Every structure is written in structure tokens, then in C-alpha cells.
Amino acid sequence: MQNMGDVPGTRKRSRVGKIVALVAVLAVAGLGGTFAAVGPLQAAPIGSEATTAVRSQPGTAFPVVKPATTVTTPVAGAKEVNPAAPVTVTVTNGTLDNASLRSSSGQNVDGTLNPEKTVWTSSGQLAFNSTYTLSYTSLDSAGRTSTATSTFATVATANEADAAMYPLDGMSVGVAQPIQLTFSEPVKNKKAVEKAITVTSTSGQAGAFHWFSDTMVRYRPESFWAANSTITVKMDLFGVDLGNGQIGNFSKTNTVHIGDKRTAVADAQAHTFTAYINDQPVHTWPATLGDTRFPSARGYLVLMEKQRKAHFVAASIGLKPGDPANYGELDVEYATRLTPSGEFIHQATDTAMPYLGQINVSHGCIGLGPDGASWVFNNMTAGDVVQIINTQGDFANFDDGFGDWNIPWAQYANS
Incomplete structure (x- = not known):
């Protein structure tokens, strides 16, 4: 009798049987996903469709991991970016391993990770x-990393807008001084600018803005500032869009x-x-004011600056040689300015001195004697x-x- 182990083909069939049995066990155990049926003598070679199906079919042994995706704000290549806007990088289906922001001049910008x-x-x-340049590295749940960079440019110098405030910081002024802001560029978004400026007073007085032009706004309360109070002006204008x-x-x-409250009539x-x-x-x-040809301005005039000696030129107010009112050029004492156009409180000239308290002979200024003019100069x-x-x-x-105080409050506060 022949030994079965010597029968040709028997050993091969036994190996195939073991392979089929192993496949069956793996299938029952739920390992390896779904397998293609393979006959006893038809084992599929590596690389066949059956093997491909085993490796590509999703299952517990081969979970699908979505790649991490990132979004930056501003987008890469952006121009004229508002320097006040926050820079962000956000990752989905993963986490951020690190991030940094640096200027082309080498300055690092701080940031925080949630x-x-x-x-x-x-x-x-x-x-x-x-x-x-914004540099960052993301990490997906499978441990794979991805590093990227994003470059952008901020608003150019030509689109920067500045502003100057008067009175100057720390200055001491009288109760009638409005707060004035003069902008380097026209302001179209006036409400946005007003919202960015907070004016408070130790007296608790509320006020209002009044725009006299696209480049100049003032702020005052309904009545004069309280004597011996302090005004705080907080200007959060960095990054505010003025328009255009x-x-x-x-x-x-x-x-x-x-x-102190120092006034005069x-x-x-x-x-x-x-x-x-x-x-x-x-x-x-006693005083002399503007004559009938040059009457003094009416209403409230706020003192501006003082000059111990001032030089007046008649031509600056349009007077020409031959005009009876032309005084040529002259120097006056104790001059306190009321308007840029040339109205002052000052010591009356020698020719006007006899008319103090009698008639008005000036070109709009308020002329006083030496005592009155020097008192105003030294005390106001x-x-x-x-x-x-x-x-x-x-x-x-x-x-x-x-001239803010000459505008009715209802009109002033609703400019």
C-alpha cells in the first residue's frame, strides 16, 4: 500500500486546505474585513483583485483618518490688511502643534492658542x-504633521490717518475750551470715529461732538466745563476705518x-x-470796542493765546493806503487773542486812550487801559x-x- 504522504498532489492540497481554513477563521473572527472566496485549489496570488479588496475595504483593522485642514485670516497674499485685525489660523480634523507670526524686519508678534x-x-x-509671515504646523489624529506658511502685507503708509488734539495733553485751560481733533485725512465714517473716542469729566458732565468739516470735530458739554475739573479723552483710533x-x-x-471759572462781559x-x-x-x-465800520464780533469768544507785545498790520484786514481807517503798522501791549483773524483784548493805543468808556473807535478789538489789559493778560x-x-x-x-458756545445746544449736539 502506498503511503498517503507520497501521493502526488496530496501535500499541496493539505497546504491549500490550511490556507482556506485560516481565511475562514479570520473571517469568523472579524479580522481583515471581507475576503473574496477562494476555492481549495485556487489560492489568489498577491496583487490579485481579491487581495486588493481585502486591503482597500474600510474596516476596523484599517480605519480611515481624515487629513487636518487649516484656514488662515487674512488669506495668503492679502494686501492692505488692517493692522488692528487679529491674525488667526484655524485647524479642522486635527490640532495645532505650533504657530508663529513674524514681520519681514524680524519682529515676532505674540499670540495665544485656545x-x-x-x-x-x-x-x-x-x-x-x-x-x-504666519508659520504653523498641524497634526491629525493619525499623528501625521503638516507645516505651512502664509504671507500678507498691512495697510501702506499712504493710507495711514493721524489726528492732533487741542488742548495738548496735560494742559490747563479755562471752562470754555472745547476739545478739538484735527485729522490728517477726511473722515467719512464719522460715527465710527465718535464711537472710538470717549470723553469723561470728573464733574460727570456729558457732552457731544460737532463736526465743522470732514477733518475737524469738536466736543463740549451743554454748559461750560465745571471749574477745577479734569477731562480725560481716550482715543482708541488705531485700526478704525475712517473711510476711503x-x-x-x-x-x-x-x-x-x-x-477756575474766569469770564468777562x-x-x-x-x-x-x-x-x-x-x-x-x-x-x-472803561473800554472801547469796534466802531460802526468794524464792529466787534458778538457772543462768546474764547481766549486763545497771549503776546506781551503784538505787532499789528492794517493790510492784514484789508486796509489800503489812503483809507481813513488805515493805521499802517503799530505795536500794542498786553495782547490776548480772541480770533485768528485779529480780534484781541489789548492795551488801547495812545490815540484811543481818551475815548475809553466814551465811544467805540477800534477795528474790532477790545481796548483797555494799562491796568485792565495787564490784569487780563496776567490772570486769564x-x-x-x-x-x-x-x-x-x-x-x-x-x-x-x-465759537462753539454761540451754537444752540440742540443744533450743536445733532451735527
Whole structure:
């Protein structure tokens, strides 16, 4: 009798049988997914369709891992990016391993990663007219990493907008001084600018903005500032869109100190000038104001600057040689400016001195004797106010000094 182990083909069939049995066991165990049926003598070679089906069919042994995807703000290649806008990189289906933001000049910008490690956000301030590169590495759940960079540029210098405030920071002024902001570029988004500026007073007074032009706005309360109060002006203008692509380039806080309430009343009919401190009269002097051809401006005029000696030129107010009112050029003492156009409180000239308290002979200025003119010069300051009454003159133009108090509050607060 032949040994079965010697029968040709028997050994091969046994090996095939073991393979089929192993496949059956794996299929029952749920390992390897679904297998193609393979007959006893038809084992599929590696690379066949059956083997491919085993390796590509999703299952517990071969889970599908979605790749991590990232989105940056601003997008790569962006131009004219607002330097106040936060820079972010956000990852989906993964986490951020690291992120950094650096300018082309080598300045690093701080940033923070959220607790889930899915969003990095810049916290440092960017500069105008600069190029930045955002570098980051993401990690998916399978442990695969991906590193990328994104470059963008901020708003160019030509689109920066600046502003100057008067009074200057720390300055002491009188109760009638409005807060004035003059912008380097026209402001179209006025409400956005107003929202970015907060004005507070230790007196608790509320106020309102009034736009005199696209580049100049003022702020005042309904009545004069409270004596000996402090005004704080917080200007959060960095990154504010002024309109037409112009972006504010600074944020700062200024303080202004208000002194005693120093006021005066100049009466063109009575020819007097009366000074008050904290609403109490302290002096009354004889005065001469503008004559019928050059009447003094009416209403409230806010003191601006002082000159111990001032040089006046008649041609600056349109007077020409041959005009009876032409005084040529002359120097005056103790000059306190009321308007940029040339109205002052000053010591009367020698020729006008005899007319003090009698008639009006000036070209619009308030002429006083040496005592009165020197007292005003030494005791009153910028922001104090003179009210001129009983004059035939009109109110000074808004851009000729600070005529804000001549505008009714309802009109002022709704500009």
C-alpha cells in the first residue's frame, strides 16, 4: 500500500486546505474585513483583485483618518490688511502643534492658542506698511504633521490717518475750551470715529461732538466745563476705518485740567469790560470796542493765546493806503487773542486812550487801559471766555476761533 504522504498532489492540497481554513477563521473572527472566496485549489496570488479588496475595504483593522485642514485670516497674499485685525489660523480634523507670526524686519508678534489647540490668534499689535509671515504646523489624529506658511502685507503708509488734539495733553485751560481733533485725512465714517473716542469729566458732565468739516470735530458739554475739573479723552483710533481706505494709526489717552471759572462781559454800548472769577465780579474797567465800520464780533469768544507785545498790520484786514481807517503798522501791549483773524483784548493805543468808556473807535478789538489789559493778560488764560454784548457785529465764523458756545445746544449736539 502506498503511503498517503507520497501521493502526488496530496501535500499541496493539505497546504491549500490550511490556507482556506485560516481565511475562514479570520473571517469568523472579524479580522481583515471581507475576503473574496477562494476555492481549495485556487489560492489568489498577491496583487490579485481579491487581495486588493481585502486591503482597500474600510474596516476596523484599517480605519480611515481624515487629513487636518487649516484656514488662515487674512488669506495668503492679502494686501492692505488692517493692522488692528487679529491674525488667526484655524485647524479642522486635527490640532495645532505650533504657530508663529513674524514681520519681514524680524519682529515676532505674540499670540495665544485656545485650550482645544484648534485656533491660534495673534495678541500683539501689527505695524503699518509691513509684511508678515504666519508659520504653523498641524497634526491629525493619525499623528501625521503638516507645516505651512502664509504671507500678507498691512495697510501702506499712504493710507495711514493721524489726528492732533487741542488742548495738548496735560494742559490747563479755562471752562470754555472745547476739545478739538484735527485729522490728517477726511473722515467719512464719522460715527465710527465718535464711537472710538470717549470723553469723561470728573464733574460727570456729558457732552457731544460737532463736526465743522470732514477733518475737524469738536466736543463740549451743554454748559461750560465745571471749574477745577479734569477731562480725560481716550482715543482708541488705531485700526478704525475712517473711510476711503484711510485707517487710524494711533490710540492714546490725554488729560486736560480746567481751572477756575474766569469770564468777562464786554458791553459795546456801556463801553465797559467786567471780569468775573467763579461768577463773582472782580473788576470793571472803561473800554472801547469796534466802531460802526468794524464792529466787534458778538457772543462768546474764547481766549486763545497771549503776546506781551503784538505787532499789528492794517493790510492784514484789508486796509489800503489812503483809507481813513488805515493805521499802517503799530505795536500794542498786553495782547490776548480772541480770533485768528485779529480780534484781541489789548492795551488801547495812545490815540484811543481818551475815548475809553466814551465811544467805540477800534477795528474790532477790545481796548483797555494799562491796568485792565495787564490784569487780563496776567490772570486769564486760554479757554477763558469773553461775552461781547450790544454790538452790531455778527458772530465770528466757526473756524475763526472757538465759537462753539454761540451754537444752540440742540443744533450743536445733532451735527
